[in-house]
Amino acid sequence: MSGGARAYALHGGVIAVLFALQFILPAYHHGNLARIMVLASYAVGYNILFGYTGLLSLGHALFFAAGMYGMGLGIQHLGLTPAPALLLGLVAGALVSGGLALLALRTTGVAFMIVTLMFAQAGYLTILYFGEYTRGDEGFVIQQAQRVLWGIDLSDAGNRYFAALILFGSCLMFSLWLVRAPFGKVLVAIRENEERVRMLGYDIFAHKLAAMVISGTIAAAAGASYGLLFGYAGASFASVQYSIFPLLWVLLGGAGTVLGPFIGTLFMFYLIDLSSGVTTAYMLIAGVALVLLTLFAPQGLMGELRRRVWRGLP
Amino acid sequence: MTLLTTRGLSKHFAGLHAVEGVNFDLPQGEVRALIGPNGAGKTTLVSMICGRIAPSGGQVIFEGRDITALPAHKRIMLGMAYTFQITSVFAGLSVGENVALAARRRLKGADVGLAVDDALARVGLLERKAQEAGDLSYGHQRLLEIAMGLAQSPRLLILDEPTQGLAEGEIAEFKALIRELAGKTTILLIEHNMSVVMELADRITVLNFGEILAEGTPDEIHANGEVQTAYLGNG
Numbered sequence: 001m002s003g004g005a006r007a008y009a010l011h012g013g014v015i016a017v018l019f020a021l022q023f024i025l026p027a028y029h030h031g032n033l034a035r036i037m038v039l040a041s042y043a044v045g046y047n048i049l050f051g052y053t054g055l056l057s058l059g060h061a062l063f064f065a066a067g068m069y070g071m072g073l074g075i076q077h078l079g080l081t082p083a084p085a086l087l088l089g090l091v092a093g094a095l096v097s098g099g100l101a102l103l104a105l106r107t108t109g110v111a112f113m114i115v116t117l118m119f120a121q122a123g124y125l126t127i128l129y130f131g132e133y134t135r136g137d138e139g140f141v142i143q144q145a146q147r148v149l150w151g152i153d154l155s156d157a158g159n160r161y162f163a164a165l166i167l168f169g170s171c172l173m174f175s176l177w178l179v180r181a182p183f184g185k186v187l188v189a190i191r192e193n194e195e196r197v198r199m200l201g202y203d204i205f206a207h208k209l210a211a212m213v214i215s216g217t218i219a220a221a222a223g224a225s226y227g228l229l230f231g232y233a234g235a236s237f238a239s240v241q242y243s244i245f246p247l248l249w250v251l252l253g254g255a256g257t258v259l260g261p262f263i264g265t266l267f268m269f270y271l272i273d274l275s276s277g278v279t280t281a282y283m284l285i286a287g288v289a290l291v292l293l294t295l296f297a298p299q300g301l302m303g304e305l306r307r308r309v310w311r312g313l314p
Numbered sequence: 315m316t317l318l319t320t321r322g323l324s325k326h327f328a329g330l331h332a333v334e335g336v337n338f339d340l341p342q343g344e345v346r347a348l349i350g351p352n353g354a355g356k357t358t359l360v361s362m363i364c365g366r367i368a369p370s371g372g373q374v375i376f377e378g379r380d381i382t383a384l385p386a387h388k389r390i391m392l393g394m395a396y397t398f399q400i401t402s403v404f405a406g407l408s409v410g411e412n413v414a415l416a417a418r419r420r421l422k423g424a425d426v427g428l429a430v431d432d433a434l435a436r437v438g439l440l441e442r443k444a445q446e447a448g449d450l451s452y453g454h455q456r457l458l459e460i461a462m463g464l465a466q467s468p469r470l471l472i473l474d475e476p477t478q479g480l481a482e483g484e485i486a487e488f489k490a491l492i493r494e495l496a497g498k499t500t501i502l503l504i505e506h507n508m509s510v511v512m513e514l515a516d517r518i519t520v521l522n523f524g525e526i527l528a529e530g531t532p533d534e535i536h537a538n539g540e541v542q543t544a545y546l547g548n549g
């Protein structure tokens with residue numbers, strides 16, 4: 001099998017396993033996995049900018065929230081049905097990430113981190129400021145009746161799992177296709193040596209801009225889906241914590257690997273879930289695990305697998 | 315026909331005149347060597363030609379068009395290629411992918427693969443195509459850098475100290491490669507190895523303290539007393 005066929009077989013296989021799991025998992029883990037898949041989609045989007053293009057954003061919560069509120073406010077105030085509301089969320093994410101990219105990409109390195117962080121904070125404060133419409137910190141519930149997409153009730157656990165799987169599967173396969181396409185190779189080359197790419201005749205700014213819009217739009221798709229599937233939109237999803245989460249998930253799972261974001265999200269979710277069952281100081285256990293992983297697998301779980309087992313793993 | 319012209323090209327770094335008022339003409343098809351002592355401004359001059367750094371004053375004209383204000387990537391698309399003095403390949407990508415990145419700027423589909431194999435064969439790295447570029451020896455990384463330049467199929471190929479760190483045998487192969495390109499591709503070569511310069515260059519430009527000290531055929535430059543004092547030494 002060629003490298004490409006093997007890669008598609010592996011990632012297709014993961015999706016097939018996730019499909020099969022819904023029939024055997026107990027209700028609690030079934031619900032968890034649906035949530036993990038949506039959050040992992042968010043991480044997949046983050047990974048395109050951070051893992052493949054080498055741009056560390058600290059403001060992705062802005063894009064996640066743009067999708068969530070684009071969708072949520074559309075349903076709440078414009079009376080949209082879920083399909084156009086989702087679309088509105090995606091458009092909001094694309095516009096916000098494109099706008100921020102135009103400003104933030106004038107900087108590099110630490111300045112880029114700070115500019116993205118500041119704009120995300122401004123976005124968070126904007127949501128609080130317009131509390132009359134957004135209900136601020138408290139957030140608002142999207143009623144069961146408003147969550148029926150083409151006659152499918154997304155508040156039903158089975159439908160919800162399936163919807164999360166479709167979202168995650170699409171994001172994963174898109175990500176795999178992207179990084180194997182010529183465009184994705186240019187992104188990796190920019191990460192490796194920006195100046196050399198420029199001297200091969202590539203427009204660096206245009207490529208970074210496109211990467212940031214793709215990354216932001218996937219984050220927005222995850223945000224919009226999260227709100228719709230779990231019936232709630234709140235300002236906490238725009239807080240700095242939600243900018244740090246995808247960074248952590250991607251680092252743990254392996255930055256610059258297609259499966260890394262999912263593995264990282266899964267690992268972190270269950271690490272906190274299991275350790276909180278043992279002790280109230282569960283963050284201590286999580287912290288120790290993170291330190292160990294950084295010490296012994298600095299490239300993340302999938303990064304380590306690539307180093308040891310399969311060099312060509314995308 | 316003149317492919318490249320600079321008029322009054324200057325670069326000042328906080329008062330240091332790295333390059334000062336350089337008027338330089340490079341006819342189509344010529345192999346030109348740019349020599350001079352360390353710090354003479356050779357790399358600064360070619361960096362302004364290919365757009366890596368902006369000049370403090372003066373003009374760069376390529377094929378009759380003023381490109382002084384054009385960003386680097388657009389100059390490359392006009393048919394320039396620049397290989398780096400400090401080896402600058404993509405260490406984490408395969409040798410073939412390094413060259414493919416260079417080729418894909420002008421080619422699509424199956425043509426990319428052909429151009430990659432051709433460029434790698436010409437520098438003798440074809441059997442290392444699947445290897446990771448970071449695992450290559452220093453000399454091979456230099457050759458890969460040249461292969462990336464070849465894959466761009468440029469009108470003007472700027473080579474910044476291409477033979478630095480190459481073994482004797484590799485230098486001989488490099489000379490043969492340049493002779494093969496000569497006539498079809500215009501080449502601007504920064505080089506310290508005098509045997510490479512004397513054997514390959516049609517003409518030589520000598521830079522000293524940011525200004526052109528002399529220009530002429532290898533024999534003329536060899537006989538030039540000023541150049542000997544400034545650069546070749548008078549022992």
